[in-house]
Amino acid sequence: MAKHIIELKNIDMSFNGVKVLDQVDFALEEGEVHALVGGNGAGKSTLMKIMTGVYVKDAGEIIFDGCPVNFRSPQDAEKLGIAMIFQEFSLAPTMTVTENIFLNREFKKRNGLIDNRKCAAEARRIFSELNVAMDPDAVMSDLAAGQWQMTEIAKALATDAKVLVMDEPTSCLTESEVGHLFSMIRELKKKGIAIVYISHRMKEIYQVCDRISILADGKNVVTADASEITMEQMIRGITGKNVDRFEWQDRRTPVRERIVLRASGIKTNNRVEHVDLTLHEGEVLGISGLGGSGTSETLRALFGIDPLIEGTLTVNGEEVCFRNPSQAMKKGLALIPEDRREEGLLVDHSVKDNILLPSLDKLSNRVGVVDEKKSVRVVNDWTEELHIKTDSMNKLVRLLSGGNQQKIVFAKWLANQPQIILMDEPTKGIDIGSKAEIMDIIRGLARDGQSVVMASSELAEILAICDRILIMHQGKVIRELMRAEINSEEELQHEIQNF
Ligand SMILES: Nc1ncnc2c1ncn2[C@@H]1O[C@H](COP(=O)(O)OP(=O)(O)OP(=O)(O)O)[C@@H](O)[C@H]1O
Ligand SMILES: [Mg+2]
Known part of the structure; x- marks a missing residue:
């Protein structure tokens, strides 16, 4: 030995x-x-x-x-x-x-x-x-x-x-x-x-x-x-159980015609060179590319973090110009960032405060008093749905494990029910049991008519839930593929690398 x-x-x-x-x-x-x-x-x-x-x-x-x-x-x-x-x-x-x-x-x-x-x-x-x-x-x-x-x-x-x-x-x-x-x-x-x-x-x-x-x-x-x-x-x-590897299932409900988000020729000072994209109601759009291709930066541009220096953005047919994320949020967008700790969480606040933060308006009455019963229900529902491991909803987020912190960011944005959800590496740090569940949740959102843009380097996940896939290279979209046209992870890998 x-x-x-x-x-x-x-x-x-x-x-x-x-x-x-x-x-x-x-x-x-x-x-x-x-x-x-x-x-x-x-x-x-x-x-x-x-x-x-x-x-x-x-x-x-x-x-x-x-x-x-x-x-x-x-x-x-x-x-x-x-x-x-x-x-x-x-x-x-x-x-x-x-x-x-x-x-x-x-x-x-x-x-x-x-x-x-x-x-x-x-x-x-x-x-x-x-x-x-x-x-x-x-x-x-x-x-x-x-x-x-x-x-x-x-x-x-x-x-x-x-x-x-x-x-x-x-x-x-x-x-x-x-x-x-x-x-x-x-x-x-x-x-x-x-x-x-x-x-x-x-x-x-x-x-x-x-x-x-x-x-x-x-x-x-x-x-x-x-x-x-x-x-x-x-x-x-x-x-403690058998987990199916996620397989793509043909959607029962087709993606709707209506375009909810359109970017035309957008450019920022942060890597996005010239990006065109459209997102339909009830669609999951995947974005992938090699490191540094600009996928995260594209999400930042759509969400008003990096200002556009060229191009236009329309949401539900109306041209918008976001100067900051809160303007984007008002139009129904949410971003689940890759760097959850830096950008997504108040780690010295409780699980409950973090999950409820974006939804406080919706949970308050006309004079601004938060409905406590409803709030507790929302927090309980999401901690259960995502299997967030915490001994209490009042525990500080800093004291949760890495993966459970990631789940809190998820819960926080999903609880707010945004119309358009931008996700950057959504299953980063999430355990194998919850990954499949999160994939199901995202698919469920699309079924209910919410629209998702998901940047991911995990090709198996892109293939499992996206309807359409954009491949980026040096800040530009170089290929657009329908999910149904791709037969394997290797094929998608090949599309990404062979440019
Ligand atoms: N300093 C702390 N104070 C209170 N609880 C803590 C502290 N550090 C860890 N915990 C708790 O201990 C448990 C184990 O956490 P740990 O970070 O070791 O998990 P992990 O296996 O690394 O998970 P992950 O895959 O999510 O990173 C968790 O329930 C966490 O909330
Ligand atoms: Mg850990």
Whole structure:
């Protein structure tokens, strides 16, 4: 048997009396890639934060390299070579790649000043070992998500990590960036670094992981070799039930003729070059493209975040000129952004406040008093429908798990029943059980006559629910396809890449 580099035994953890980890065991072998999977709120991030010294466990043991250890802080774990890349990036946008990698542990010259050249050289060495082309002098804010990820990894490696935890590393990467990350993971493995890989994308698990541990509701389900457990078994372990992979069903109700949204030749200062699109009543329109093709930016333009410098926009036949999102909201639009934490949530407010925020007008009487009974019902309905895991509707959103925070943004906009919903990567961070349900919800909205524009890099999802698909490249729509014309994910992939 391979040697365990670190072992967690009988770990218990509670927050405010609510138990989130119950007698959990987890062991990591040298040089393996070990998947840690489970539904939103299962306790994956919490377990890893205990292993990396961010949280102090209530009970249990941590054994590193055969010796019991007690971490009181992330520095304690870092000293032993245990590093974690968090679900939310921790880099400073105004600093360079090198500055971020060596933040607070810069190489110093003899006179005590920071040795910038040595830092940059070391950064270059790390990237070249990983076979990654990166400019160490680039400022973070100019870089794409994939490069942020690479920087996070380099930062962890600069500490001489032996154990590296990646918490949903691909949730904001494009297909090609994911491929790159995987080859990097293989390089790390060759160097004997052990990796914990957390993801809700089941296919990825089988692409890079040697072993799989499943956690459900804070308890161990099973640990097995990836070759010994099928995807169906894994999904059953995570969700406790069989989940059909989403299949496209021909719609029973056809898309209506009426156009609810039309963009003609729109251009912004943010990547959108010349976009024409129409959206019909009851239609789900997909937008896809390689990273940086302008899909998110197109949604921003439609929602009044980035002002149009050319072109026109009409909503229900009326020409509009949105100067800000609230003008777009008044015309019945909503945007579910990709970066939920930054743009979509008030994390220091409760679940209830967040869900109700856009709907307060609708829930108030003429003198502005909010109907409390109705409000509670709306919040209960949506937390149930989306299986949002929270011990109370008054819990602060900051304290929910990553995926449950995403679900709150969903609930908040759906509760408001907008006519036109723009969604950017709608299932990012959502567990496999809820993904299929969210797909069903979106289809249901369309059936009821709401219209959806969905930007997504998950082609299986685009194919599962869209009626029509636009493919973007360098800020322009280069192809328009009817869903019925496409036979497979590979075919769509081919359309996107071969331009
Ligand atoms: N600091 C905290 N205070 C209170 N509750 C917390 C805190 N951190 C986590 N929790 C709760 O612990 C449970 C497990 O959360 P955790 O973040 O570990 O889940 P996860 O498996 O990583 O889920 P996801 O896939 O959504 O990221 C959740 O119910 C969450 O609300
Ligand atoms: Mg998590």
